[in-house]
Amino acid sequence: MQSFVPSFLGFNHITHQEFSQKHTTPTAKTLFTNGNDDTAILVLDGTYLYVQKNSFHQFQKMTYSMLKGRLLVKPMLIVGADGFILNVMGPYFADYHNNDASITKHLFETNAEDIKNWIQENDVLVVDRGFRDAQKFLKNMNLKVEMPLYIKKGIKQRPTEEANASRLITKVR
Secondary structure, rough: OOHHHHHHHOOOOHHHHHHHHHHHHHHHHHHOOOOOOOOEEEEEEOOOEEEEOOOOHOOOOOOOOOOOOOOEEEEEEEOOOOEEEEEEEEEEEEEOOOOHHHHHHHHHHHHHHHHHHHHHOEEEOOOHHHHHHHHHHHHOOOEEEEEEOOOOOOOOOOOOHHHHHHHHHHHHH
């Protein structure tokens, strides 16, 4: 494990330039980078790992997910547009404090694994709607955030341009 993980996982095993050139699909590059080869397109998403019941009550409380109704821990995956796993951050408890947005804010506020030095200005983060609360935070860091749009209240259907923009984001994810 000591030689495998640093060689194949984390921000130190691949340079930003190498990642943006080798792990960005032509579709994603066309849609989001305006032809800039140095822009990295990162897909962020939290996933779940089921854990076995534990006799330690406090741990059970922190890992219980109301949404899933099970004990879980939640790692945050950072992958390329082609599915290449760049880094796995966490795991985080699956309680109500740790949603995708709060985990993302925590990663950047604490500069976890030197994430701020690896990610460059104008890199593109493709996320789902669970990152809504972190969108402004990420834009303030000069990162481009691509997220499917919400339907405005009282409207039953999106205009064609908005619907197509959401489909493009979903295509890359």
